[in-house]
Amino acid sequence: xxxxxxxxxxxxxxxxxxxxxxxxxxxxxxxxxxxxxxxxxxxxxxxxxxxxxxxxxxxxxxxxxxxxxxxxxxxxxxxxxxxxxxxxxxxxxxxxxxxxxxxxxxxxxxxxxxxxxxxxxxxxxxxxxxxxxxxxxxxxxxxxxxxxxxxxxxxxxxxxxxxx
Numbered sequence: 001x002x003x004x005x006x007x008x009x010x011x012x013x014x015x016x017x018x019x020x021x022x023x024x025x026x027x028x029x030x031x032x033x034x035x036x037x038x039x040x041x042x043x044x045x046x047x048x049x050x051x052x053x054x055x056x057x058x059x060x061x062x063x064x065x066x067x068x069x070x071x072x073x074x075x076x077x078x079x080x081x082x083x084x085x086x087x088x089x090x091x092x093x094x095x096x097x098x099x100x101x102x103x104x105x106x107x108x109x110x111x112x113x114x115x116x117x118x119x120x121x122x123x124x125x126x127x128x129x130x131x132x133x134x135x136x137x138x139x140x141x142x143x144x145x146x147x148x149x150x151x152x153x154x155x156x157x158x159x160x161x162x163x164x
Contacts, residue, residue: 026057034062034131034153038098039105041155042114049118058122062129064153068099091164098159 002010011018011025030048035041045061048054072095105111119125 022053026054030054030057032060032062032151033058034064034151036064036066036153036155036159037102037106037111038067038155038159039101039110040158041153042105042111042118044154045118046114049121055122056124059124059126060129061119061122061125061127062131062153064156065130065132066153066156068095068102068159070099087164095163098163 007021007025007028011021033045033048035045048058119128
C-alpha cells in the first residue's frame with residue numbers, strides 16, 4: 001500500500017500506469033467526498049458527478065459547515081492589529097466578493113438545486129451527512145485525504161490560499 005504522495009506520483013509516470021490504477025485511485029480518493037457549501041466546492045462536486053468514471057466511485061458525501069463570515073476579525077485574535085490591517089489591504093476585496101457570492105448562492109437556493117442534481121446523478125451514492133469544521137490552515141500532508149474525520153472540506157483550502 002503506497003503513501004498518497006507516492007501513489008499520486010506513480011500515476012504521473014505514464015499513461016499506461018494511470019489507466020491501470022484508475023479504479024484504485026477512484027476507490028481511494030473519491031469514495032467519500034467532503035465539501036463546503038461554496039460555489040467553488042459545489043460546482044466541483046457537480047463536475048465530478050458528471051464525470052463518467054469518477055461519479056461511479058462516490059458513495060458518501062459529507063457537507064462541512066465551514067463558511068465565510070462577516071465577523072472575520074475573530075480569525076486574527078490574538079494577533080496584532082497590524083496583521084489585520086495588512087490582511088485587509090491585501091485580501092479584503094476578494095474576501096467580500098466570495099462572501100457576497102456565498103450569500104447569493106444561499107439566498108437563491110442555488111446550492112440546494114445543484115446538490116439535488118448531484119445526488120440524482122451519482123449511481124452509487126449511499127449516504128449524505130453533515131459535519132462541523134472550520135477553515136484551518138492547509139498542510140502538505142496528503143495522508144489527511146484518507147482520514148475522513150480530520151479531512152477539510154473540498155474548497156476550504158482553495159479559499160485559504162486565495163484569501164491569505
